[in-house]
Amino acid sequence: MSAETVDGVGFRSERGPVLVSIMVSLSLVALDATVLATAIPTIVGELGDFALFPWLFSGYLLAQAVTTPLYAKLSDLFGRKPVMLVGIGLFMAGSVLCAVAWSMPALIVARAIQGTGAGAVQPMSVTIAGDIYTLAERARVQGYFASVWAIASVIGPTLGGLFAELGIWRWVFVINVPLCLLAAWMMIRRFHEDADRGDRSVDVRGAVLLTSGLTLLVLGILGGGQAWAWSSMASIGVFGAGAALLTAFVVAARRAVEPILPGFVLTRRLLLTTTLIGFGVGAILIGLTSYVPTYLEGSLGVSPVEAGLALTTLTIGWPLTAGLAGRIYLRIGFKSTGLIGAVLALLGTGGLVATAHQPSIVAMAALCFVTGCGLGLLALPALVAAQSSVDWDERGVVSGTHMFARSLGSAVGVAVFGAIANSVFGEGDVHTLGAATIQSGTAAVFVGVLVVAVASAAAVIAMPSTPPRTEP
Incomplete structure (x- = not known):
C-alpha cells in the first residue's frame, strides 16, 4: 500500500488493512491515557512518594512531547513506517519496565521510556491517515479513530480501577505487551509506502x-x-x-538545513492558532484525568472503579463528538466547529469550579461529559485544518508539531496543576488528607483548567476562517 489515495473507506476497502493497523497502534496510546489514573491511589499506597506522582504523567508526557518533533521530521525524511515501528518497540520496552518497577522513581523513569515511544505512535497514526485519505475521507476515518478512543475510554478507567482493587496494578502495564506485538506485526504486514529516503540532514x-x-x-x-x-x-x-x-x-533552528521545528509552523496564523488550541486541549485533558479520580475517592470515598466510571464520561464525550466533527466542519468550517467546542468546554470546566465544594459523583460525571464533548470539537478540527493546509513533505512535521503541542500542554499542565495541588496537599496523600483539603486542592486545579479553557477559546477566535480546501 503506497501513500496514495484510492477509492473506498472502511475495513473492506483496499486501504482497510492499513486502517486496522493504524487503529491497533493508536489503541496503545488511547488505552494508556485512560487506564492509569484510577490506579494512582493504589500505586502510591504501595510505592509511596505521593508528592512525586505528578511525574508519572509529566515524565511520560514530557518525553512524548520532546520526541514528537524529532519523529515527525524523521518521518518526512525516511518514511512513516520505520518511525512507527521504533515507537512501538520503545513503548513496549517501557511497559515491561513499568510492570517490574520497584519504586516511584523507577516507575517514573519507565514511564518516560513509554513516552518516547508514544511520541512516535500517536503523530504517525494521524500522519499516515493524512497521507492515504483525502480531506473528505478523513471526516469518515475520524469516526473509526474515535471508536478506538471510545472503547479505550470505557475499558481503560474501569480496568485500571479493577486492577487496583484486586491489588494487581502492574497489569495496567502488562496488557500493553501483546497489543504492541500485534500492532508491530500488522504495521509490518499491511502498510507499505514509497518514501524518499535521500541523504538529508537531521x-x-x-x-x-x-x-x-x-x-x-x-x-x-x-x-x-x-x-x-x-x-x-x-x-x-x-x-x-x-x-x-x-x-x-x-x-x-534558524541556521539548520532541516530544523526539527521549522519556523513556518509558528509564523503562519492558521498553524499558530491550531498549535495553541492543541496545547490547551492537552492541558485540560490531563488536568481532569489526573485529579478527578483523586477528588472523588478522597472527598466522597468512592471506590477506584466508581471513580473510573465517572471519569469515563470525559473520555466518552471526546470521541463521541470527534466522530461527528468531520461532518460538521465540512458544512460550517473548522473555526465554527471549534467555537462550538470552546463553548462546551467553558460550560463544563466552569461547572466543575462552581460545584467543587459540593461533591457529587453524578454532577462530576455530567460536567466531565460536557467538557469531553467540547474537547472533541476543539481538537479534531484544529488538527485537520493544520494538516490540510500543507502538502506531503510538510504534513509530517505539521502533524507532529500539533501533537507536540498537545503533549507539551499535558506535560506543562500536569506540572502546573501538580504544583497548585501540592501547595494545598503538602506532604499528605489521598489516604491521609481530609475531604475538605482534597476539595480545596482540586478546586484550585479546576480553576486552572478553566483558565486554560478560556485561553483555548481565545485561540479559536483568533483562528482564520479558512474553509476546508479541496484535496485530490
Whole structure:
C-alpha cells in the first residue's frame, strides 16, 4: 500500500488493512491515557512518594512531547513506517519496565521510556491517515479513530480501577505487551509506502536543545514550592537554564538545513492558532484525568472503579463528538466547529469550579461529559485544518508539531496543576488528607483548567476562517 489515495473507506476497502493497523497502534496510546489514573491511589499506597506522582504523567508526557518533533521530521525524511515501528518497540520496552518497577522513581523513569515511544505512535497514526485519505475521507476515518478512543475510554478507567482493587496494578502495564506485538506485526504486514529516503540532514543539535530546555522548565515547575522555594537560587537557576537552552534552540533552528521545528509552523496564523488550541486541549485533558479520580475517592470515598466510571464520561464525550466533527466542519468550517467546542468546554470546566465544594459523583460525571464533548470539537478540527493546509513533505512535521503541542500542554499542565495541588496537599496523600483539603486542592486545579479553557477559546477566535480546501 503506497501513500496514495484510492477509492473506498472502511475495513473492506483496499486501504482497510492499513486502517486496522493504524487503529491497533493508536489503541496503545488511547488505552494508556485512560487506564492509569484510577490506579494512582493504589500505586502510591504501595510505592509511596505521593508528592512525586505528578511525574508519572509529566515524565511520560514530557518525553512524548520532546520526541514528537524529532519523529515527525524523521518521518518526512525516511518514511512513516520505520518511525512507527521504533515507537512501538520503545513503548513496549517501557511497559515491561513499568510492570517490574520497584519504586516511584523507577516507575517514573519507565514511564518516560513509554513516552518516547508514544511520541512516535500517536503523530504517525494521524500522519499516515493524512497521507492515504483525502480531506473528505478523513471526516469518515475520524469516526473509526474515535471508536478506538471510545472503547479505550470505557475499558481503560474501569480496568485500571479493577486492577487496583484486586491489588494487581502492574497489569495496567502488562496488557500493553501483546497489543504492541500485534500492532508491530500488522504495521509490518499491511502498510507499505514509497518514501524518499535521500541523504538529508537531521537537526540533532536542535533536538538536544529543545529536549533539554523543556525538561528543565517542567522540572522547575514541578520542583517549585516542593523541592525548593520559588524564589530560591535553585529555582531561578533551573528556569534560567531552561530559557537559555530554548533560546539557543531558536537560534539553531534558524541556521539548520532541516530544523526539527521549522519556523513556518509558528509564523503562519492558521498553524499558530491550531498549535495553541492543541496545547490547551492537552492541558485540560490531563488536568481532569489526573485529579478527578483523586477528588472523588478522597472527598466522597468512592471506590477506584466508581471513580473510573465517572471519569469515563470525559473520555466518552471526546470521541463521541470527534466522530461527528468531520461532518460538521465540512458544512460550517473548522473555526465554527471549534467555537462550538470552546463553548462546551467553558460550560463544563466552569461547572466543575462552581460545584467543587459540593461533591457529587453524578454532577462530576455530567460536567466531565460536557467538557469531553467540547474537547472533541476543539481538537479534531484544529488538527485537520493544520494538516490540510500543507502538502506531503510538510504534513509530517505539521502533524507532529500539533501533537507536540498537545503533549507539551499535558506535560506543562500536569506540572502546573501538580504544583497548585501540592501547595494545598503538602506532604499528605489521598489516604491521609481530609475531604475538605482534597476539595480545596482540586478546586484550585479546576480553576486552572478553566483558565486554560478560556485561553483555548481565545485561540479559536483568533483562528482564520479558512474553509476546508479541496484535496485530490
